[in-house]
Amino acid sequence: MTGEITPGVAIRLKKVTKTYGSGNGTVAAVKSTTLDIFKNEFFTLLGPSGCGKTTLLRLIGGFEYPTTGTILLDGQDIASVPPFRRPINTVFQNYALFPHMTVAENIGFGLRMLKRSRDEIAARVDEMLKLVRLEHLSGRRTAQISGGQQQRVALARALASEPKVLLLDESLSALDYKLRKEMQMELKSLQAATGITFIFVTHDQEEALTMSDRVAVLSSGEIMQVGTPHEVYNRPANRFVANFVGETNFLQGRGLNPDARGTMIDLQGIGAVAIPTKDTVAPGALVNIVVRPEHLRISPLSQEPATQLTGSVKTVSFCGPETQYTVELSNGSGLLLVRKYNTPDENPSIAVGDQVSVKFTPNTAQVLPG
Amino acid sequence: MAKNFPVTHQRGFSAVAILTFIFLYAPLAVALVLAFNAGTSAAKWGGFSLRWFQSAANNQQVIAASVLSLKLAAISAVLATAAATLAALAMTRGPRFRGWTFTYGVISVPLMVPEIVTAVALLVVSATLRGWTGYTGLTYLIVAHTAFCVPFAYLPIRARLQTMDISLERAAGDLYASPWNAFRFVTMPLLFPGVLAGFILAFVTSLDDVVITEFVKTAGQDTLPTYMLGQVRRTITPEVNAIAAVFFVISVALVICIYAVNQRTKIN
Numbered sequence: 001m002t003g004e005i006t007p008g009v010a011i012r013l014k015k016v017t018k019t020y021g022s023g024n025g026t027v028a029a030v031k032s033t034t035l036d037i038f039k040n041e042f043f044t045l046l047g048p049s050g051c052g053k054t055t056l057l058r059l060i061g062g063f064e065y066p067t068t069g070t071i072l073l074d075g076q077d078i079a080s081v082p083p084f085r086r087p088i089n090t091v092f093q094n095y096a097l098f099p100h101m102t103v104a105e106n107i108g109f110g111l112r113m114l115k116r117s118r119d120e121i122a123a124r125v126d127e128m129l130k131l132v133r134l135e136h137l138s139g140r141r142t143a144q145i146s147g148g149q150q151q152r153v154a155l156a157r158a159l160a161s162e163p164k165v166l167l168l169d170e171s172l173s174a175l176d177y178k179l180r181k182e183m184q185m186e187l188k189s190l191q192a193a194t195g196i197t198f199i200f201v202t203h204d205q206e207e208a209l210t211m212s213d214r215v216a217v218l219s220s221g222e223i224m225q226v227g228t229p230h231e232v233y234n235r236p237a238n239r240f241v242a243n244f245v246g247e248t249n250f251l252q253g254r255g256l257n258p259d260a261r262g263t264m265i266d267l268q269g270i271g272a273v274a275i276p277t278k279d280t281v282a283p284g285a286l287v288n289i290v291v292r293p294e295h296l297r298i299s300p301l302s303q304e305p306a307t308q309l310t311g312s313v314k315t316v317s318f319c320g321p322e323t324q325y326t327v328e329l330s331n332g333s334g335l336l337l338v339r340k341y342n343t344p345d346e347n348p349s350i351a352v353g354d355q356v357s358v359k360f361t362p363n364t365a366q367v368l369p370g
Numbered sequence: 371m372a373k374n375f376p377v378t379h380q381r382g383f384s385a386v387a388i389l390t391f392i393f394l395y396a397p398l399a400v401a402l403v404l405a406f407n408a409g410t411s412a413a414k415w416g417g418f419s420l421r422w423f424q425s426a427a428n429n430q431q432v433i434a435a436s437v438l439s440l441k442l443a444a445i446s447a448v449l450a451t452a453a454a455t456l457a458a459l460a461m462t463r464g465p466r467f468r469g470w471t472f473t474y475g476v477i478s479v480p481l482m483v484p485e486i487v488t489a490v491a492l493l494v495v496s497a498t499l500r501g502w503t504g505y506t507g508l509t510y511l512i513v514a515h516t517a518f519c520v521p522f523a524y525l526p527i528r529a530r531l532q533t534m535d536i537s538l539e540r541a542a543g544d545l546y547a548s549p550w551n552a553f554r555f556v557t558m559p560l561l562f563p564g565v566l567a568g569f570i571l572a573f574v575t576s577l578d579d580v581v582i583t584e585f586v587k588t589a590g591q592d593t594l595p596t597y598m599l600g601q602v603r604r605t606i607t608p609e610v611n612a613i614a615a616v617f618f619v620i621s622v623a624l625v626i627c628i629y630a631v632n633q634r635t636k637i638n
Contacts, residue, residue: 061544082543090541098542113542161545
């Protein structure tokens with residue numbers, strides 16, 4: 001055991017690698033991952049299926065042991081400690097409630113295994129039932145309650161023994177949309193109320209952005225970016241993150257010498273366009289312009305063709321709060337997705353087939369190496 | 371998409387189905403009815419009476435054979451169920467070992483081997499051992515019955531384990547249950563209906579066995595089925611029917627038991 005206590009850090013992963021199989025068939029699910037997760041933090045591992053997020057969670061929970069590397073909990077190496085000796089509990093994807101026990105017995109199970117006194121268990125179970133507002137169901141079997149209620153029992157059960165870290169494995173994915181939204185808020189407030197570090201795994205970027213203090217975006221066993229939802233969404237570190245977190249547009253181009261209009265990029269087939277960005281671009285460098293659909297402005301074609309993107313509208317879809325347009329660029333370099341917020345009295349003035357110009361909102365575009 | 375082949379709508383389906391049920395259950399019904407025969411023939415009805423039940427109950431040989439049957443079935447079923455439970459756990463929960471696939475097949479093979487083959491094999495083994503040791507007790511029958519009952523106990527237990535969500539055991543481990551405690555508080559209670567079904571199946575199989583018992587037993591070791599077989603060779607009286615009726619009721623009761631337990635403890 002190494003004593004390496006860093007204040008504020010709950011979980012520290014150091015060069016953790018997990019491979020399956022052997023010889024030529026070796027598959028690395030997690031590749032040399034180094035990561036700090038802070039105390040009292042709502043941390044999310046976000047990525048598509050097969051990115052290694054669940055393996056990472058299972059390594060922290062103790063259901064898998066790392067091939068190499070160390071996992072520290074409060075400075076103690078726990079990489080080879082079995083799950084039942086780790087003060088880390090899990091809310092499983094399918095909840096894994098014990099069907100032969102009542103709701104109350106489920107919640108008290110961890111404390112019973114820790115050999116706490118009957119009175120203490122009873123008191124704590126009552127407290128947890130209150131916390132998740134299920135007092136009236138304490139005597140029910142878990143098969144007799146709804147999905148949302150099962151979810152809350154699983155949470156209460158995992159929180160009852162006051163773990164240092166709570167792991168949540170795609171825990172909301174089985175719920176319908178409304179209930180999921182509700183549970184997102186509830187999880188967030190539970191985390192704040194208990195002060196326990198939550199590590200949440202999801203493939204749903206919206207869920208990750210809504211709930212997390214910080215997000216790690218993973219792809220093929222590697223961390224692509226760690227940051228606040230704001231950073232990950234607005235300053236994606238690379239093309240993968242930009243593409244995975246939210247919808248986005250990519251435009252390929254080559255850097256030009258900046259002039260009075262700002263950063264100039266030679267966009268394929270269009271020519272020099274002023275890109276309102278804070279990034280500096282070396283002349284001649286191949287770059288990708290990343291811009292979110294809501295950071296583009298669409299308007300009927302005006303008389304200043306220079307330094308603007310033009311195209312024809314392919315689709316218009318009304319989505320409630322906003323309208324989405326896809327615009328086929330006149331240079332043939334692809335489709336642009338544009339999102340415009342609706343106002344109640346506004347009639348759509350742009351229709352399919354219209355010629356439009358698309359402008360950038362100042363300082364919203366980002367330039368990534370091509 | 372093509373619809374499923376509508377087998378129940380084929381011409382003659384009902385006729386075949388009804389005939390099958392008649393051939394299955396009519397002899398049983400006749401045998402049961404004749405158990406209440408007042409006459410002395412197992413084939414001709416001579417009025418209603420319980421005399422053959424009474425006669426069977428007072429027959430010392432019947433009583434001895436019944437006691438032996440129940441004792442043998444109980445001991446063998448317990449041993450077979452214990453072995454089958456451990457085997458099923460090893461096959462579904464343990465790590466894959468060398469020869470896993472082979473073992474998987476071998477456990478159930480005895481179900482497909484003709485019983486007479488098993489019987490002859492067990493006869494050779496027990497006769498040889500008897501020759502070496504001089505011991506002629508019940509152990510040979512217990513070992514033989516345990517051996518052929520294992521696959522019967524194994525199948526329902528394995529089936530139950532396969533439908534049990536392994537994440538429940540993982541969750542127990544996550545909640546501070548040591549491997550032993552996870553087994554005791556989660557795996558075993560959930561597995562229990564399967565174990566009970568396995569036990570009952572093994573018990574009934576042992577109770578019912580004629581061929582293997584007939585080959586392995588020594589003189590004076592008659593179980594109820596081998597006693598009945600012996601009786602039938604001489605004159606058939608409705609006493610045999612009366613014993614069969616009691617047997618039948620016990621078997622049906624046990625099967626209902628399995629069904630009830632499975633219904634009450636459905637996992638999903």
